[in-house]
Amino acid sequence: MRVALPLQALGQGYSKFVIGFLVASFALLPALTALKFGRFTDRYGYHVPTFIAIALSLFSAVICFFSNSLPAVLLAAGLCGAGSGFGMITIQRTASRLVSSATQRMKVFSWVALAPAIGGSVGPVLTGGLADAFGFKAAFAALAVLPTLSLFAVLLVPANAGSATVEERQAAASGKTxxxxxxxxxxxxxxxxxxxxxxxxxxxxxxxxxxxxxxxxxxxxxxxxxxxxxxxxxxxxxxxxxxxxxxxxxxxxxxxxxxxxxxxxxxxxxxxxxxxxxxxxxxxxxxxxxxxxxxxxxxxxxxxxxxxxxxxxxxxxxxxxxxxxxxxxxxxxxxxxxxxxxxxxxxxxxxxxxxxxxxxxxxxxxxxxx
The missing domain is CATH 1.20.1250.20 (MFS general substrate transporter like domains)
Incomplete structure (x- = not known):
């Protein structure tokens, strides 16, 4: 999305200032809402927050598929950034709770860190190739498939993964950032x-x-x-x-x-x-x-x-x-x-x-x- 949206906007003749604001929109919404979402994950565990993250990512691609107006694209950028950021927070929290030692935690955080590295390599190539060959609608359709596929992975995670105890929920609810x-x-x-x-x-x-x-x-x-x-x-x-x-x-x-x-x-x-x-x-x-x-x-x-x-x-x-x-x-x-x-x-x-x-x-x- 970070490749497709600016390229599409440049093709429509928008100024560099607009492009800069568009790129900043990917970080703006998660920066404003991440703390509330983090507290939400502490109370509700893994599955519900992950479904929300997937829905935000999917919805952002769907918006771009049906509209290329500037307000729609800015909204999509914010939702995409939020979905990606929220998903990573949930995964990091749950992965940490599924292990019990420092060594295991180092290993699991290393595996988790591979995701953005591989995604950052594959995503731009996939998006650019589809946009050149079939247009931006095809690229956004493919980007909508990716969060949809992640639903199958979510369903494989045990229902109690990342679940908080009563004491932990009380601590999450009563504490201040x-x-x-x-x-x-x-x-x-x-x-x-x-x-x-x-x-x-x-x-x-x-x-x-x-x-x-x-x-x-x-x-x-x-x-x-x-x-x-x-x-x-x-x-x-x-x-x-x-x-x-x-x-x-x-x-x-x-x-x-x-x-x-x-x-x-x-x-x-x-x-x-x-x-x-x-x-x-x-x-x-x-x-x-x-x-x-x-x-x-x-x-x-x-x-x-x-x-x-x-x-x-x-x-x-x-x-x-x-x-x-x-x-x-x-x-x-x-x-x-x-x-x-x-x-x-x-x-x-x-x-x-x-x-x-x-x-x-x-x-x-x-x-x-x-």
């Missing part, structure tokens, strides 16, 4: 998570500028991006098999230290193969970081409020992806592309310190069993 931000360990993990999001966002923003300054071809820049994406996808596929050997609480300390070094040297490297190597290292490190962060987030969340904590993380991610590019544009003009990489390196050093604080805070190495 603001109270979560009073939990020191949770605040630190959320800041670390934002630093990780900002790091790959800075890389995506600054790499084309760096390539332009050095007169790299568009193909060369694309190859560097592909090296990052390929390494990230591969490590997510391998991680479930090696998670047993990783001290998951120490992973952020080591990984963020590596990221800080990579960002420090990145703008100094002259050759494309060197930049490709750094991009691959970024992909590997970030691919390992995310399941570890999710595991520690699970440990730090209060009883009965894991879905709300996941939703808080999702909300902060969406807001940062909306606002950070504006900050990058300003900072890039003031300090240059090298300054952006070095500033990110300094920020990641802060993340290393926060990660050490999390380890010292003695978050349980084996999370509570649900």
């Amino acid at each position: 603001w109270d979560l931000l009073k939990i020191t360990a949770l605040k630190r993990i959320l800041v670390i998570n934002l630093l990780v999001v900002a790091s790959w966002d800075v890389h995506s923003f600054a790499l084309p500028i760096l390539g332009h300054e050095r007169n790299f071809s568009a193909t060369s820049v694309g190859i560097i991006f592909s090296a990052y994406a390929g390494a990230s996808l591969i490590v997510r596929g391998v991680l479930p098999f090696v998670a047993s050997f990783l001290p998951y609480q120490w992973v952020p300390v080591i990984a963020l230290s590596c990221l800080a070094v990579v960002f420090a040297v990145y703008p100094l490297l002259p050759a494309i193969w060197m930049l490709m190597t750094c991009a691959m290292l970024l992909g590997v490190v970030i691919g390992v970081l995310q399941p570890s962060i999710m595991s520690i987030l699970n440990d730090a969340s209060p009883v009965g409020r894991l879905g709300e904590c996941l939703a808080l993380r999702s909300t902060l991610n969406q807001l940062s992806l909306t606002l950070l590019p504006l900050a990058y544009g300003v900072s890039g003009g003031l300090m240059g592309v090298a300054g952006m990489f070095w500033s990110m390196s300094i920020a990641l050093c802060l993340g290393v310190w926060l990660s050490l604080c999390v380890v010292r805070s003695q978050v349980p190495s084996e999370p509570r069993s649900f």
